[in-house]
Amino acid sequence: MVFDRLIHPFCICSFSLTVSRTKSESGVPEVPVPADDTPEVLNKALSGLSSRWKNWWVRGILTPAMISFFFIIIYLGPMVLMMIVLCIQIKCFHEIITIGYSVYHSYHLPWFRTLSWYFLLCVNYFFYGETVTDYFFTLVQREEPLRILSKYHRFISFALYLTGFCMFVLSLVKKHYRLQFYMFGWTHVTLLIVVTQSHLIIHNLFEGMIWFIVPISCVICNDIMAYMFGFFFGRTPLIKLSPKKTWEGFIGGFFATIVFGILLSYVMSGYRFFVCPVEFNNDSNSFTVDCKPSELFQLQDYGLPPVLQSITGWTIVKLYPFQIHSIALSAFASIMGPFGGFFASGFKRAFKIKDFANTIPGHGGIMDRFDCQYLMATFVNVYIASFIRGPNPSKVIQQLLALRPDQQLHIFNSLKAHLTEKGLLPLLEEAA
Template sequence: MEFLSCFPGWSPMACSQLTATSASRVQESESEAKVDGETASDSESRAESAPLPVSADDTPEVLNRALSNLSSRWKNWWVRGILTLAMIAFFFIIIYLGPMVLMIIVMCVQIKCFHEIITIGYNVYHSYDLPWFRTLSWYFLLCVNYFFYGETVTDYFFTLVQREEPLRILSKYHRFISFTLYLIGFCMFVLSLVKKHYRLQFYMFGWTHVTLLIVVTQSHLVIHNLFEGMIWFIVPISCVICNDIMAYMFGFFFGRTPLIKLSPKKTWEGFIGGFFATVVFGLLLSYVMSGYRCFVCPVEYNNDTNSFTVDCEPSDLFRLQEYNIPGVIQSVIGWVCATHRGKRSGCTPSRFTASPSPPLPRSLAPLEDSLQVDSNEPLKSKTLPIPFLAMEASWIALTASI
């Protein structure tokens, strides 16, 4: 330990007093550091030993009393099941109310998602007192919604827009107005820049625009799918709902292997079971819905009745089709097609046609002559009237599971 040295010419008494003073100060600093170290270690130990906050039980009291005799595992099962049925019933009611109610609900969900994401950025950087951050964020949301919903109204309510003079003017200059509103917001952002926080403000500016791209654009496409036919709205959402339910059920009964550390209760068994169940559900649901015009026809606004109508001739996408099987696949799978009286009756794997069979009775000999393999015509196979949307069921199942 080093102490202050005495300057030449100092008396021995002054030198000894200086040495004693420096020594006492060093001892005091060491004792304070020791106390501070003990305090820090004590606080760390207390933080580690402190119990984690337990989430509040939001289960209705009626269900708690009715399921009080069950274990926590089966109680959770019944609570989830009852609430799932209630939400599915609410989903059916919303669909029954029509496209306008669905469009309003999509817009409400969009605003809530935007609020959640913007709040994350604000909570992280609110200590910097960035001017107009939240104001500009909501202003840009208003501008983007004005642009997208204006395009939707112009496309699907064209007769109504042309009938009303104010709407006709807004429709004519819609894109110019949208661009002007965005330029006003950009100028407000430039005026709000603070010299010490340029980088941070541009970061939050990008945060807002990425949020708009993800949330608003996605909701706009959902609304477009809604007006192109209810099947394009119902099937994807139903596949997500089915995947969530079936993944929980397979995980509840068969789950043994953890899937990811982020969610310890998710299992590989639930992931795989939910995936295949969603694929089957998507195929069946799209097959059933494709037979009803109210689901496959675009939603159109009737100017005479001031209401939405769903009536059209279903496109070929929702009808039985015949597809040519490429020769490469034909050679790989070895399928052959039989014809009866010049008409194709179906395709059969070659392993069944090549297997020996007992001779037919004499009464059925003409039928045996009429059944033959025609190798000159292209190989075809009839398919079920399943729309192209059902082909996406596997992708929806995979993404929803993750």
């Protein structure tokens, strides 16, 4: 058996490259297991309990603390939320890159960490520059340096990435080519998973804080309720990647999350602070969250199906249209969201680690808490683009201002003729 493994082509490559003495039986270098950083006070207070109940109490104590911190951040406003998302993104990137560095530390790969963080900087510069240009065009046009950076943003981003690419090629070392390209791919996949998804979270946030808070809260609710139902009623295993996940927890979490999403949406839809998009106000020279709520956040009458009428005795209920959309968000958080966690579990099993890090006692690393959130962020962004948002007026104006004067005049005359034909222009002139 040992002889067969040694002569296998993959193992020959692995053994020829490996100078580390620490390996697992499968040929994958082991990642050092982080020490238990549970506060000593909790360790002493829970010392008489089994590991199962100890983990229950640690999670039960720290979860409300994290939720309270989340509420405080929401109170501070969207710009603080954006900075928190950026910090979480950097921490998640650090946790994944550290795993790669820990696995292959003995190779002493030149510039691996430096290039990884450089590529993170380049990708963030590209994405955040695009976001600022799209959503805060008036601010960009007002400031000369920002206007120049916006005009040549993509070229600058490409030049920065090209510099990193050349640095990687120059850092290639004989006998380590395959491993260096492997780590190059590791870094880029990490960027794809972490940075791209956090960028989508920012886009969702600028559409209105409700598009940020409700999806994230649904994932948190599903995680908590699935754990609760699974802890007390779980008997049937759900998936081999996560042996502790059960069908009872999965189903209980689904229904609890649907109800939670509808109720939370009802409460938040009545406040402009949550439903209005983030905009830059030229008069006050600041970012504002104030608008006339769209029809999506105005109460409307909905007729109940005959079955529900016979049960409740109601024929009509008043709901915000967003509550209907919240059912789709809650369903995705309950059905597809956990697959982000399963993906992370498969990744951790591949490297024989329990958690990405030990940042949060009883919960693991930041990535352990946000593995489902990134998948959710993509769905929300696609959902908004497909069913909610129309063309972006700010972006249309940006493109118009970039045209030559004669082209702008042609578009103006065409738009004027169109509005006159529709009978809207005289009304606008009277209103003016």
